[in-house]
Amino acid sequence: NWWFYHAACKGVDTNVWFPLNRSNETLQKPISVCQRCYVKKECLDYSLSNRIEFGIWGGLREHERTKLL
Numbered sequence: 001n002w003w004f005y006h007a008a009c010k011g012v013d014t015n016v017w018f019p020l021n022r023s024n025e026t027l028q029k030p031i032s033v034c035q036r037c038y039v040k041k042e043c044l045d046y047s048l049s050n051r052i053e054f055g056i057w058g059g060l061r062e063h064e065r066t067k068l069l
């Protein structure tokens with residue numbers, strides 16, 4: 001997917017997007033990266049269309065994406 005190469009998260013440790021500790025403090029970093037990303041919508045669309053269950057995609061957590069589906 002073309003948008004992978006333009007994502008603000010490119011080069012960020014992937015563990016950030018799949019935190020074991022789900023505190024607001026832990027989630028603040030990945031969500032702040034998503035907020036400034038130019039391809040956030042494409043990322044979210046990708047996660048929804050592929051029914052990705054885990055991690056933060058397009059700035060949304062799992063339960064937030066589930067509500068959209």
